[in-house]
Amino acid sequence: MQRRTFIKTGLSASAMLAAGPALAEWVPRRPINAILPYSAGGGTDALARAAAASADGILPVPLVIVNKPGSSGITGATEAAAARPDGNTVMVTSAGSFLLTSMLRDTDVNPFDSFETIAQIGNLTPAVIVPANSPFQSVQDLVDAARDAPGALRWAHNGRGGFHQVAGQSFLDRNELVAQDVPFKGGGPTRAAVIGEQVDFAFVGIQQAAGFENELRVLALAAPERDAIRNDVPTLAELGFDYVAVSSPIVFFAPKGTDPEVVSGMEAALKAITETDQFAALMRERGNVPAFLGGADTTARLRQMQQETQPVIDALKSQG
Amino acid sequence: MDIFVGLASVLSDPVLLGWVFLAAIVGMIVGAIPGLTASAAIAMLLPLTFYMEPLPALAFLYVIGKSGRYGGSIAAILFNTPGTAASAATQLDGYPLAQRGMAGKAMKVATISSVIGDFVGEILLILGVAWIASIALRLGPPELFAVYFAAFIVIGSVIGKSVTRGLASAALGILVAMIGLDPISSTERFTFGSFDLTNGISLVPLMIGIFVLGEVFTQIESRGAKTEMVANDQGDAARNRLSWAEYKPCLPHVIRSSFIGAFIGMLPGLGSAIAAFVAYGEGKRRAKNPEAWGSGALEGIAAPEAANNAVSGPSMAPLLTLGIPGSTIGAILIGVFLIHGIQIGPTMFLTSRDLVFALFACGLIGIVMYGVIGYFGAAFVGRFITRIPTHVLYPIIFLTSFVAAYTSRGNLFDVYVMVAAGFAGWAMRKLHFNPAAFVISFVLAGGAEETFRQTMLMSDNGMMIFVTRPIALVFLLIGIAAMAARVRSVNRQARALAAGTSG
Numbered sequence: 003m004q005r006r007t008f009i010k011t012g013l014s015a016s017a018m019l020a021a022g023p024a025l026a027e028w029v030p031r032r033p034i035n036a037i038l039p040y041s042a043g044g045g046t047d048a049l050a051r052a053a054a055a056s057a058d059g060i061l062p063v064p065l066v067i068v069n070k071p072g073s074s075g076i077t078g079a080t081e082a083a084a085a086r087p088d089g090n091t092v093m094v095t096s097a098g099s100f101l102l103t104s105m106l107r108d109t110d111v112n113p114f115d116s117f118e119t120i121a122q123i124g125n126l127t128p129a130v131i132v133p134a135n136s137p138f139q140s141v142q143d144l145v146d147a148a149r150d151a152p153g154a155l156r157w158a159h160n161g162r163g164g165f166h167q168v169a170g171q172s173f174l175d176r177n178e179l180v181a182q183d184v185p186f187k188g189g190g191p192t193r194a195a196v197i198g199e200q201v202d203f204a205f206v207g208i209q210q211a212a213g214f215e216n217e218l219r220v221l222a223l224a225a226p227e228r229d230a231i232r233n234d235v236p237t238l239a240e241l242g243f244d245y246v247a248v249s250s251p252i253v254f255f256a257p258k259g260t261d262p263e264v265v266s267g268m269e270a271a272l273k274a275i276t277e278t279d280q281f282a283a284l285m286r287e288r289g290n291v292p293a294f295l296g297g298a299d300t301t302a303r304l305r306q307m308q309q310e311t312q313p314v315i316d317a318l319k320s321q322g
Numbered sequence: 323m324d325i326f327v328g329l330a331s332v333l334s335d336p337v338l339l340g341w342v343f344l345a346a347i348v349g350m351i352v353g354a355i356p357g358l359t360a361s362a363a364i365a366m367l368l369p370l371t372f373y374m375e376p377l378p379a380l381a382f383l384y385v386i387g388k389s390g391r392y393g394g395s396i397a398a399i400l401f402n403t404p405g406t407a408a409s410a411a412t413q414l415d416g417y418p419l420a421q422r423g424m425a426g427k428a429m430k431v432a433t434i435s436s437v438i439g440d441f442v443g444e445i446l447l448i449l450g451v452a453w454i455a456s457i458a459l460r461l462g463p464p465e466l467f468a469v470y471f472a473a474f475i476v477i478g479s480v481i482g483k484s485v486t487r488g489l490a491s492a493a494l495g496i497l498v499a500m501i502g503l504d505p506i507s508s509t510e511r512f513t514f515g516s517f518d519l520t521n522g523i524s525l526v527p528l529m530i531g532i533f534v535l536g537e538v539f540t541q542i543e544s545r546g547a548k549t550e551m552v553a554n555d556q557g558d559a560a561r562n563r564l565s566w567a568e569y570k571p572c573l574p575h576v577i578r579s580s581f582i583g584a585f586i587g588m589l590p591g592l593g594s595a596i597a598a599f600v601a602y603g604e605g606k607r608r609a610k611n612p613e614a615w616g617s618g619a620l621e622g623i624a625a626p627e628a629a630n631n632a633v634s635g636p637s638m639a640p641l642l643t644l645g646i647p648g649s650t651i652g653a654i655l656i657g658v659f660l661i662h663g664i665q666i667g668p669t670m671f672l673t674s675r676d677l678v679f680a681l682f683a684c685g686l687i688g689i690v691m692y693g694v695i696g697y698f699g700a701a702f703v704g705r706f707i708t709r710i711p712t713h714v715l716y717p718i719i720f721l722t723s724f725v726a727a728y729t730s731r732g733n734l735f736d737v738y739v740m741v742a743a744g745f746a747g748w749a750m751r752k753l754h755f756n757p758a759a760f761v762i763s764f765v766l767a768g769g770a771e772e773t774f775r776q777t778m779l780m781s782d783n784g785m786m787i788f789v790t791r792p793i794a795l796v797f798l799l800i801g802i803a804a805m806a807a808r809v810r811s812v813n814r815q816a817r818a819l820a821a822g823t824s825g
Contacts, residue, residue: 048660072521073503080517107510110517156780162508184463184779185506187772190645190656191590197644200462200780213645213667287663 028267033064036094039078046096049124052284083116087257089264098165098250106163117255121272122295124252128169129208130221152180158204169248170205172314176244212289230291328679341378345385346691353393360390376662385688387651395432403534408594408630411602415622426562429700432627437693439628442580443635454639463776468797470770475804476603491756495763505772518735527727527740534723536747572624579625583632590646594630601629
């Protein structure tokens with residue numbers, strides 16, 4: 003709390019000196035529009051809005067989240083990439099989904115050539131969920147059932163080419179399982195399909211399970227480490243199942259050509275935002291935790307994910 | 323009863339009441355401006371609410387959603403242009419009335435019907451929020467598809483003289499709805515390599531083009547023999563007075579439509595536009611005077627207006643308890659809950675019960691407020707607008723439609739879509755195709771396709787899944803039966819006509 007007050011004082015005194023030296027040289031004068039290429043109410047939206055709400059006092063201008071949904075996030079990304087690179091327009095997106103979509107479809111924009119990476123503020127990790135009444139008590143039960151009757155199980159995700167689908171499909175592929183996927187539009191409807199027992203299981207963000215403890219059972223997390231909040235959920239690796247770590251960092255991007263000073267100023271501001279108590283509290287309410295990563299590290303992480311998912315993407319492409 | 327506690331606490335908070343009042347006015351204004359929908363306004367005002375307490379913030383946006391759905395009827399009646407997608411059905415009868423100088427009366431009917439519909443929806447929500455949520459949960463893709471299928475019948479009720487042209491218009495609507503990304507495989511369809519088309523065609527510019535620009539072009543063409551919108555100022559007040567005898571026949575339609583709207587509100591993803599069309603279709607089917615519908619029947623305004631507002635309340639149930647938005651506005655409201663750190667889900671009624679019922683109370687108060695403002699204000703606006711000569715009015719409408727098409731998403735491509743749709747709408751009128759059938763099938767096709775293909779992926783033996791799901795089966799049979807009845811009545815009419823001409 004003390005630090006936050008300190009930042010606030012520093013800010014009002016002289017242009018955010020407290021947040022870091024780079025900030026001193028970049029003083030936004032107009033509200034910053036952060037294009038969010040998904041509709042309001044989704045997982046990415048929740049985290050981005052938590053950041054925007056916590057920016058009060060760190061940025062001298064409002065950080066406004068502008069939802070520009072369409073075409074699996076490419077509509078907003080295209081608009082953000084074409085925006086004037088003056089720091090007044092940035093994009094905040096689920097970078098894993100953005101990367102995979104740009105790999106899967108011939109899009110005009112991609113995370114590396116069209117944008118400067120500012121920073122990562124959080125993470126979305128896929129988990130295997132089943133309805134509360136499901137006979138599957140563990141991933142092993144699920145795998146056994148899928149082996150006994152290949153193709154009989156139905157599983158939901160929030161759209162083909164998204165990171166949940168790639169995570170789920172690569173888990174099935176690596177374990178030589180066959181199950182039929184049923185795409186839904188977005189996380190909420192996917193979760194509802196599981197609760198309503200329309201499908202046998204689903205790959206959704208672990209955060210989607212928050213508040214639905216009595217309706218859903220989380221079998222495993224598809225990540226190298228346990229979730230900071232739901233640390234009762236084992237990882238697929240712990241359970242001895244092969245998988246590909248596909249997750250999605252929530253990343254702020256600036257249009258290519260944005261002044262490096264502006265980018266590093268924003269990076270510092272985002273770092274300060276992720277360190278506020280308010281952001282941590284908001285993230286916790288969303289079943290998540292802040293996870294700041296600087297611009298360079300974020301880019302490296304996305305590059306690595308690009309290499310690791312290439313085989314899955316190629317397989318998806320050849321299936322048409 | 324939690325709701326009385328909620329009402330008491332809301333009524334004793336003047337600041338909160340102020341927000342609700344403001345929301346009622348803002349919603350009416352944005353709803354009445356063609357193209358500027360309530361959901362767009364809510365998205366724009368969302369940042370403002372971050373600085374507010376949770377309850378005023380939610381109440382403000384919730385009531386804007388309600389009064390915006392109502393406000394759409396004002397533009398539909400006055401300019402033959404739906405202020406929101408939900409009021410597209412209202413214009414079918416509202417505009418003919420306005421042309422006869424009875425805009426004020428039409429708007430009074432719209433106001434009363436919206437208020438009743440909204441109240442029914444809100445009361446159902448308050449009484450049965452948990453029950454509604456449990457129903458919504460049981461309805462998977464097969465059931466939703468069956469509802470879409472049944473909803474397609476409404477096209478039959480707007481089809482005019484030529485059945486062939488009506489069906490062709492509907493088919494064209496489905497074709498246009500296919501443009502964009504495939505809902506299942508996410509591959510591009512009919513995009514011809516154009517990036518803008520991967521998004522598909524948006525409803526708002528399409529609708530403004532077909533209905534508004536198409537209308538303007540038609541007016542330009544018939545400049546010599548143009549139809550004057552109003553006769554004179556004499557007797558204006560008398561024409562626009564609404565008597566109980568006039569509203570009484572509307573009442574059964576309002577009640578039925580309220581329940582149709584409430585039911586559709588429970589289903590995720592269908593939304594108020596579909597509710598309005600289904601209510602209109604069902605109303606016309608059951609009406610004693612179906613021939614009057616489409617040329618200025620008061621019932622034809624009452625039915626869709628009651629339905630589109632009745633969606634508002636029940637759509638909150640799946641939203642609050644399951645996190646599935648029943649409408650665009652619902653999706654934005656989820657964001658507001660998140661921002662204010664209120665966990666959506668079944669536990670919400672344990673953790674934030676007071677807040678939820680206070681919000682429902684604000685909804686009730688908001689309905690009363692927009693109802694009162696609308697009843698007295700809209701008549702005044704109607705009198706004023708009808709005194710504007712057509713050679714001034716149409717250029718203004720022409721201009722507004724460009725602004726509206728652009729502002730709905732801030733995308734220039736939408737303006738091109740609107741212009742193209744405008745020429746298409748004009749050509750359709752000229753060649754006696756059916757613009758309403760085109761737009762309805764466009765609205766329904768996307769959801770119908772998605773749910774049908776999800777169903778097929780879920781099914782082990784193709785279409786047989788519908789037989790094993792009783793709710794789905796019932797709706798499919800309703801659809802088939804209604805279609806059969808429709809075909810029979812069309813045949814009978816054709817025979818009667820043939821007999822009439824020969825004898």
